[in-house]
């Protein structure tokens with residue numbers, strides 16, 4: 454049985470890093486007879502340039518017909534002045550929402566080889582290994598009403614709405630508890646229950662759901678404190694679960710603990726584990742087209758795809774071990790470079806991962 458992957462490179466460094474991830478998947482596909490087939494589609498600014506929308510119907514159809522989606526990144530200077538309704542980001546948000554990819558898994562692991570690439574002290578970050586579960590289809594990102602309105606006094610007023618229903622909170626809480634069950638059985642739920650009613654409900658529903666998982670130790674933390682604790686003593690965490698916007702912010706903080714945002718993959722899953730896989734970093738327009746981006750977050754996202762959507766654990770582990778081996782070879786892209794290493798570009802990093810796969814075949 455073939456498995457169809459929708460490949461959406463997007464903008465900026467998206468095409469460069471996707472090329473490397475597909476290269477790695479192509480190699481494994483042939484080597485392990487995985488039955489993967491690929492079909493490319495447009496998303497974000499690249500789609501806007503052709504179809505005057507960042508989220509064309511063809512792309513939604515392709516995503517629906519596919520078994521999984523591999524996405525690069527969206528956005529760039531070129532489209533920043535467009536109306537917010539057709540900005541590249543709307544393509545990504547539209548996909549998440551239309552496919553109901555509510556569970557965003559963002560693992561942040563510090564590879565021991567990269568301990569010097571982190572801006573934090575080695576003793577603070579070494580051994581860091583957490584999983585952030587971010588709610589991805591609700592909260593303030595999607596809440597209505599939203600917009601900018603004109604007040605009677607002639608002044609403009611911007612507004613967004615933070616809203617979560619019990620069922621939305623419950624389903625992400627189940628994913629988080631089940632993830633914690635498979636790890637070190639500690640779950641920290643992050644909210645702002647001291648100020649926001651919506652997240653007071655979040656805390657209640659997570660607590661209630663936790664009664665079904667007595668073996669998981671549940672704690673709660675306000676988001677400001679969680680941000681501080683992540684840089685103060687990050688190893689206290691195992692699994693974090695939080696709202697869409699808090700998860701966006703905390704996952705960028707976690708990325709820096711691992712040395713570079715160029716290392717963090719993600720999976721966005723629906724209720725049946727159909728998923729979209731993308732690096733958590735953006736399109737990095739400042740370095741786009743130079744061939745110097747780090748493709749490892751995208752390559753690791755491809756590994757997550759094999760694991761979560763296709764149940765190919767062995768293939769996923771092979772990729773993860775090959776990334777580890779490539780880092781052992783002391784080669785680094787610019788974002789994770791440190792003294793004494795050899796600086797290489799995206800394509801050479803992709804080649805290094807494939808060489809490592811071949812050596813360990």
Ligand code: IPM
Pocket residue numbers: 527528542545546701733735
């Ligand atoms: C992310 C990104 C997106 C988000 C942007 C590009 C819309 O920052 O995936 O973390 O805010 O969710």
Ligand code: MG
Pocket residue numbers: 701702705733
């Ligand atoms: Mg983000």
